[in-house]
Amino acid sequence: MSVRSPFNLTPPNRCPKVARMSETATQNLKRTPLCDAHQRLGARMVEFGGWLMPVQYTGIIEEHLAVRQNVGVFDISHMGEFWVSGAGAESWLNSLLTNDVRKCESGRAQYTLLCNERGGAIDDLIIYRIESEKFLLIVNAGNIERDFAWMQSHLSGDVTLDNYSERMSALALQGPKAAAVLDALAAGASQRSGHFGVGMERVGDIPIFAARTGYTGEDGFELICDAANAEKLWSAVLTAGAPFGIKPCGLGARDTLRLEMCYPLHGHELSEEITPLEAGLGMFVALDKEQFFGKDVMVAQKQNGLARRLIAFKMQGKTPPPRAHYAIAVGGKKVGEVTSGSLSPSLSIGIGMGFVETALAKVGTQIEVEIRDKFYGAMIEKKPLYKKA
Amino acid sequence: MTSKVPKNLKYTESHEWISVKGDTVTIGITDHAQHELNDIVYVELPPVKETYEAGDECAVVESVKAASDIYAPVAGEIVEVNNDLDTKPELVNEDPYGKGWMFKIKVRDNSELEELLSAEEYEEQLTES
Numbered sequence: 302m303s304v305r306s307p308f309n310l311t312p313p314n315r316c317p318k319v320a321r322m323s324e325t326a327t328q329n330l331k332r333t334p335l336c337d338a339h340q341r342l343g344a345r346m347v348e349f350g351g352w353l354m355p356v357q358y359t360g361i362i363e364e365h366l367a368v369r370q371n372v373g374v375f376d377i378s379h380m381g382e383f384w385v386s387g388a389g390a391e392s393w394l395n396s397l398l399t400n401d402v403r404k405c406e407s408g409r410a411q412y413t414l415l416c417n418e419r420g421g422a423i424d425d426l427i428i429y430r431i432e433s434e435k436f437l438l439i440v441n442a443g444n445i446e447r448d449f450a451w452m453q454s455h456l457s458g459d460v461t462l463d464n465y466s467e468r469m470s471a472l473a474l475q476g477p478k479a480a481a482v483l484d485a486l487a488a489g490a491s492q493r494s495g496h497f498g499v500g501m502e503r504v505g506d507i508p509i510f511a512a513r514t515g516y517t518g519e520d521g522f523e524l525i526c527d528a529a530n531a532e533k534l535w536s537a538v539l540t541a542g543a544p545f546g547i548k549p550c551g552l553g554a555r556d557t558l559r560l561e562m563c564y565p566l567h568g569h570e571l572s573e574e575i576t577p578l579e580a581g582l583g584m585f586v587a588l589d590k591e592q593f594f595g596k597d598v599m600v601a602q603k604q605n606g607l608a609r610r611l612i613a614f615k616m617q618g619k620t621p622p623p624r625a626h627y628a629i630a631v632g633g634k635k636v637g638e639v640t641s642g643s644l645s646p647s648l649s650i651g652i653g654m655g656f657v658e659t660a661l662a663k664v665g666t667q668i669e670v671e672i673r674d675k676f677y678g679a680m681i682e683k684k685p686l687y688k689k690a
Numbered sequence: 691m692t693s694k695v696p697k698n699l700k701y702t703e704s705h706e707w708i709s710v711k712g713d714t715v716t717i718g719i720t721d722h723a724q725h726e727l728n729d730i731v732y733v734e735l736p737p738v739k740e741t742y743e744a745g746d747e748c749a750v751v752e753s754v755k756a757a758s759d760i761y762a763p764v765a766g767e768i769v770e771v772n773n774d775l776d777t778k779p780e781l782v783n784e785d786p787y788g789k790g791w792m793f794k795i796k797v798r799d800n801s802e803l804e805e806l807l808s809a810e811e812y813e814e815q816l817t818e819s
């Protein structure tokens with residue numbers, strides 16, 4: 302029986318009821334320092350971007366709701382960390398990234414994209430300006446090598462670029478109680494970091510960067526440390542969070558949380574064949590700044606209009622969950638494709654995102670999602686699909 | 691986790707259970723399968739009166755992350771489906787052998803029932819994996 306990972310399903314997104322990865326399948330996967338800790342907690346492990354990661358501990362819906370209502374912690378050590386420093390670091394980064402680095406002050410973070418010359422997204426990432434000419438970049442796990450090779454091939458001047466991905470680990474502490482848990486770990490820390498702020502803190506004797514960023518739509522922090530301290534930090538977070546009812550959360554909940562917020566996932570809503578404008582991320586593309594990779598293509602796209610746009614939709618009534626690669630149709634005619642879809646644990650309805658022809662990509666448009674040869678009604682809605690009451 | 695494997699039922703390698711009553715069988719998925727799938731959010735049942743061969747995909751169960759096929763263990767005609775699963779798919783998780791039953795088949799060829807696994811054989815398969 303062939304073994305399949307829920308994250309790499311090819312159409313029609315089928316998975317045997319009981320899927321177990323063979324020893325050989327897991328042998329070649331990378332592991333974060335917390336791999337054993339996850340298994341001790343009873344996590345179900347899956348392959349993700351070449352890594353062995355926890356998809357869930359107690360259940361995706363339970364973990365998702367814990368983050369929305371309380372607090373959860375995710376291992377995000379598989380993500381990549383690059384350090385960029387030196388004279389001219391700001392303008393060098395500005396020539397590679399779409400957002401305007403000049404607008405990112407020291408002690409602040411900025412969401413941005415790395416594009417190729419066709420304007421296609423090589424990756425989306427967050428830069429953290431630690432000092433005036435010292436930046437930490439956190440990139441997607443599956444793109445570490447590609448991002449680093451691209452950036453290195455375009456290195457110029459006195460800028461240094463170092464790949465610290467193996468040497469650093471990170472946890473995402475997310476939810477309404479995340480600030481309280483952080484303060485229990487490092488007194489007053491939550492007061493020192495406003496939204497998208499970043500600063501150095503100490504958890505016991507562990508030095509960390511605490512950034513008020515996240516991928517869930519809740520208040521929260523990404524805690525970045527040396528890989529050697531990852532297990533200690535993870536334990537400290539679970540211990541400090543215990544009185545608050547903290548739950549360890551896996552990639553399954555991470556995906557449903559970001560989908561409700563309509564945050565893109567590279568490989569789904571973004572790729573080297575999709576520009577940030579098509580993905581609705583124009584806010585993070587500074588077309589008025591000096592030359593950067595992809596600028597010309599996107600300037601032209603803005604002038605001529607986009608052929609397709611990323612939409613968000615909600616299914617109508619009880620339907621099977623929409624999933625990536627299902628066709629989107631209007632009047633039975635295919636007009637696009639789903640890029641990500643799931644049951645929304647918060648909304649208790651199927652939700653998703655997908656690309657459709659621009660003319661049809663208006664909020665309020667009735668569409669259909671084709672699931673196993675049947676068409677189910679859905680409505681294009683404004684992003685984000687989930688809003689706090 | 692030791693899953694429940696009722697002795698009075700028959701089983702398939704693909705984790706369906708079968709309860710035999712005369713020439714009608716009731717089918718669902720096992721405790722082991724529901725535990726592996728975790729939160730079941732949708733169940734697509736076969737149409738009543740539809741006929742299937744043994745091994746045909748005839749139903750789909752969806753968890754948050756993926757859809758999984760359910761196979762007809764024996765050939766026959768669907769005579770009844772559990773409509774409660776339309777509004778409460780979680781019944782499959784809560785009570786896989788009881789309220790989580792999925793559909794009933796009128797068996798065409800009783801000899802096919804002999805090909806099914808006994809509780810002991812299914813349990814052995816579980817410990818091997």
